[in-house]
Amino acid sequence: MESKRLRLLFIMLVIIVSGCTNVSNSESGKSADKPKNIILFIGDGMGVPHLQASMTVSSQPLNLERFPYSGLSKTHSADSYITDSGAAGTAIACGVKTNNGMIGVRPDGTPVSSITEIAKRNGLAAGVISTSAITHATPASFVAHNSGRGNYEEIAADFLNGTIDLFIGGGENHFRKRKDSVDLTLKLKEQGFDVVYTMEEMKKSESAKLASLLAKDHMPSVTDGRQGLLADMTRKAIETLGKNKNGFVLMIEGSMIDWAGHENNLEYLIAEMIDLDQAVGAALDFASADGNTLIVVTADHETGGLVLSGGDKSGHKVEAIFASTDHSAVMVPVFSYGPGAERFSGIHDNTFFFGEFIELLGLKKD
Numbered sequence: 570m571e572s573k574r575l576r577l578l579f580i581m582l583v584i585i586v587s588g589c590t591n592v593s594n595s596e597s598g599k600s601a602d603k604p605k606n607i608i609l610f611i612g613d614g615m616g617v618p619h620l621q622a623s624m625t626v627s628s629q630p631l632n633l634e635r636f637p638y639s640g641l642s643k644t645h646s647a648d649s650y651i652t653d654s655g656a657a658g659t660a661i662a663c664g665v666k667t668n669n670g671m672i673g674v675r676p677d678g679t680p681v682s683s684i685t686e687i688a689k690r691n692g693l694a695a696g697v698i699s700t701s702a703i704t705h706a707t708p709a710s711f712v713a714h715n716s717g718r719g720n721y722e723e724i725a726a727d728f729l730n731g732t733i734d735l736f737i738g739g740g741e742n743h744f745r746k747r748k749d750s751v752d753l754t755l756k757l758k759e760q761g762f763d764v765v766y767t768m769e770e771m772k773k774s775e776s777a778k779l780a781s782l783l784a785k786d787h788m789p790s791v792t793d794g795r796q797g798l799l800a801d802m803t804r805k806a807i808e809t810l811g812k813n814k815n816g817f818v819l820m821i822e823g824s825m826i827d828w829a830g831h832e833n834n835l836e837y838l839i840a841e842m843i844d845l846d847q848a849v850g851a852a853l854d855f856a857s858a859d860g861n862t863l864i865v866v867t868a869d870h871e872t873g874g875l876v877l878s879g880g881d882k883s884g885h886k887v888e889a890i891f892a893s894t895d896h897s898a899v900m901v902p903v904f905s906y907g908p909g910a911e912r913f914s915g916i917h918d919n920t921f922f923f924g925e926f927i928e929l930l931g932l933k934k935d
């Protein structure tokens with residue numbers, strides 16, 4: 570009797586295993602080891618010590634500790650051992666090294682296509698989220714092309730080039746209070762965008778094209794009242810871009826980790842880190858239920874030259890020294906989850922992400 574039951578169990582296992590093999594070898598559609606969606610998080614200025622300080626201070630494990638794969642990214646730009654966010658954003662978004670201060674262009678000023686633009690041309694949906702102005706260097710690298718990252722009004726105009734379906738962040742003034750007196754939000758509406766200015770309006774929107782300008786310039790910091798909003802913005806973006814059956818590419822930036830590093834303000838820094846981690850948690854919850862989504866978390870560079878000089882794990886306390894009020898040259902962490910995640914372990918250059926994303930999504934570049 571016992572052996573009969575065992576034999577039955579064995580046969581059932583064989584059926585299950587062979588069933589799984591059939592799924593992964595399926596000739597129809599994409600194989601199960603390739604993602605349909607990619608969600609990329611950039612913690613601006615996030616180094617390993619920033620993460621460890623946050624892990625120590627947090628009373629619960631961070632979502633960033635849930636990732637099965639990790640690696641390191643080299644961050645230097647075309648013209649400097651220490652990068653800025655423009656050159657690093659361009660390397661991640663477009664796969665090319667450029668000079669500090671430039672976005673979406675080569676060092677000679679020639680525009681290069683970003684992963685979001687290429688995804689859009691291939692019929693996928695694309696979006697960017699930032700807690701700074703959406704025209705700021707990191708999100709702008711995925712949408713705009715400009716030799717000067719400070720040309721915010723020109724950069725805002727690039728958001729109308731049909732290369733993006735969704736953007737959420739600050740920067741309303743660059744669209745509406747412009748030197749040329751043009752109200753770009755009117756043109757966005759003509760293109761079918763739902764243009765909203767508050768979290769409440771944003772949550773109610775059912776449009777597949779969404780421009781959410783939540784601050785005149787930058788959004789407030791977590792300690793000034795932004796607590797938890799990035800996770801809500803992330804959930805809304807996933808819901809909106811998920812309407813496209815071909816899949817989507819979404820970049821989400823935690824902008825102010827960098828600013829806290831420049832200020833050498835550890836409390837500000839940890840608050841921004843934990844807030845980004847909550848947004849990562851929202852994406853992980855979606856990806857684990859969905860099964861077709863690759864999540865990659867990285868930074869553009871480290872900021873502050875942060876050193877953990879002491880601490881108390883059980884007391885959730887950390888002591889830190891900042892060696893710099895600027896960026897440093899150290900490698901930054903990479904975490905990945907989902908189909909294709911194993912590719913991102915090891916040490917890579919920051920231009921590496923782009924080619925992997927293109928290949929994993931099966932996109933045509935031209």
Ligand code: MG
Pocket residue numbers: 613654701705706707708822824827
């Ligand atoms: Mg940034």
Ligand code: ZN
Pocket residue numbers: 614654827828831872896
């Ligand atoms: Zn910075």
